[in-house]
Amino acid sequence: MQAYLVGGAVRDRLLGLPPGDRDFVVVGQTPEAMLARGFRAVGRDFPVFLHPRSHEEYALARTERKSGRGHRGFVVDADPSVTLEDDLCRRDFTVNAIAQDETGNLVDPFGGVRDLEARVLRHVGAAFAEDPLRVLRAARFMARFAALGFAVAPETMQLMRTMAASGELAALVPERVWQELARALASGTPSAFLRTLRECGALATVLPEVDALYGVPQRAQFHPEVDTGVHVELVCDMAARLAPGDGVVGFAALTHDLGKALTTATVLPKHIGHEHAGLVPLRALCERLRVPTGHRRLAEMACREHLNVHRLDELRDDTVHDLLLRCDAFRQPRWIAQLGLVCEADKRGRAGHAEDAYPQAAQLQRLLAAALSVRAAAFAGRELQGPALGQALRKARIAAIHAARQAPDGAAAAQAAT
Numbered sequence: 001m002q003a004y005l006v007g008g009a010v011r012d013r014l015l016g017l018p019p020g021d022r023d024f025v026v027v028g029q030t031p032e033a034m035l036a037r038g039f040r041a042v043g044r045d046f047p048v049f050l051h052p053r054s055h056e057e058y059a060l061a062r063t064e065r066k067s068g069r070g071h072r073g074f075v076v077d078a079d080p081s082v083t084l085e086d087d088l089c090r091r092d093f094t095v096n097a098i099a100q101d102e103t104g105n106l107v108d109p110f111g112g113v114r115d116l117e118a119r120v121l122r123h124v125g126a127a128f129a130e131d132p133l134r135v136l137r138a139a140r141f142m143a144r145f146a147a148l149g150f151a152v153a154p155e156t157m158q159l160m161r162t163m164a165a166s167g168e169l170a171a172l173v174p175e176r177v178w179q180e181l182a183r184a185l186a187s188g189t190p191s192a193f194l195r196t197l198r199e200c201g202a203l204a205t206v207l208p209e210v211d212a213l214y215g216v217p218q219r220a221q222f223h224p225e226v227d228t229g230v231h232v233e234l235v236c237d238m239a240a241r242l243a244p245g246d247g248v249v250g251f252a253a254l255t256h257d258l259g260k261a262l263t264t265a266t267v268l269p270k271h272i273g274h275e276h277a278g279l280v281p282l283r284a285l286c287e288r289l290r291v292p293t294g295h296r297r298l299a300e301m302a303c304r305e306h307l308n309v310h311r312l313d314e315l316r317d318d319t320v321h322d323l324l325l326r327c328d329a330f331r332q333p334r335w336i337a338q339l340g341l342v343c344e345a346d347k348r349g350r351a352g353h354a355e356d357a358y359p360q361a362a363q364l365q366r367l368l369a370a371a372l373s374v375r376a377a378a379f380a381g382r383e384l385q386g387p388a389l390g391q392a393l394r395k396a397r398i399a400a401i402h403a404a405r406q407a408p409d410g411a412a413a414a415q416a417a418t
Contacts, residue, residue, distance in 0.1 A: 001037070002027040003058060004084060004099040004107065011095050014116050015148065024058045025087050025099065028080050031060070046076045061087035064127070085109050092134045093141070093156075094122050115153075121145070122153035132168035135160050136180040136206065139196035143184040146192035152199075160200035169205045177206060178289045185250030188240055191233035198229075209281040210254065212261035217269040225351040226269075228260045235349030243341050251295045252302040252342040253349070255282050259303070278303045301327050301335060302342040309343040312360045317402040320367055321394065329368050336368050337361075370404035371397040 214229030259278025340361030
């Protein structure tokens, strides 16, 4: 059986990156022959099998022919006569169209190794234009590889512009759009994802709420970068730096300032109330892309509360308590650590401020810890029930927050809790 290692495993090895999942393409076989060898069929849209021992994926070499709109509109041919080069030809980028045989020899009919060395993301052929999802994949690969010096080839960028202008991206199913966005936000340079989509004209279709931020001015005294879209790029990259691989924090960073696109022109460059105005476009985006609940909840917290966290030292003790309560922090305290990361990314995601200190994140967690030290059990025997117990618990938690603010070592907070 002729099997070749293909795709990302080969690409990443050549780039010296940590290995990920290994995928293989098999030439000259039928589904029946694979089953007879002990492989287990798992492919829904084309013949893919799991190896009986390693459980790695082995796909039959195939070709694809466009038959409809979107990334699913293809007819697949996995006949045994399909060659390795036929299979590589259908792939998106030359750097992903390199195969390696069992002895380690490379099969590189489209110059993928050369493009890896030149740090160029180039489409394999004209078939690239048949799948609109590849525009998002190009942007997502840039989010991962921009730090290595990669750039999209000019002819590929021009083709992506043509694809974006055709309206084909509107046919993409929400789940696939979200999948590419989520992976980009968990990459090292999410800003490259946004810039690539914007350069080819696709951002307005895929993320219109984010695209609307570009060109919206902010006060230069707080935002030296001025442009809100540029600010969001900086925030996303800072979030990736502070919380590597955390797409939940990344999504909240992306969407925390959506309300600034709705500011009346006569008020600019101020953005009074943008934190509340942003909840409307945020919820629309989440509904459209079917964003997971965890991502959505943190994003709403960050959108609504980021200014409060920034001015934490100015808030009254009861206001801090109510902020924690709104964030469900007494039941799920993990939200506060993530909220602090998003707010820190917002504060440091500004031109010239990347190394600024942000003590509010640690302070917010310390105040939460003080409030959590107060237990309802402490009121046992006082015959408090219902609203009266709730009021007593609230009062004690506020007192613990106050004590924690007065005693940095937390000793007073512990005493207040008793």
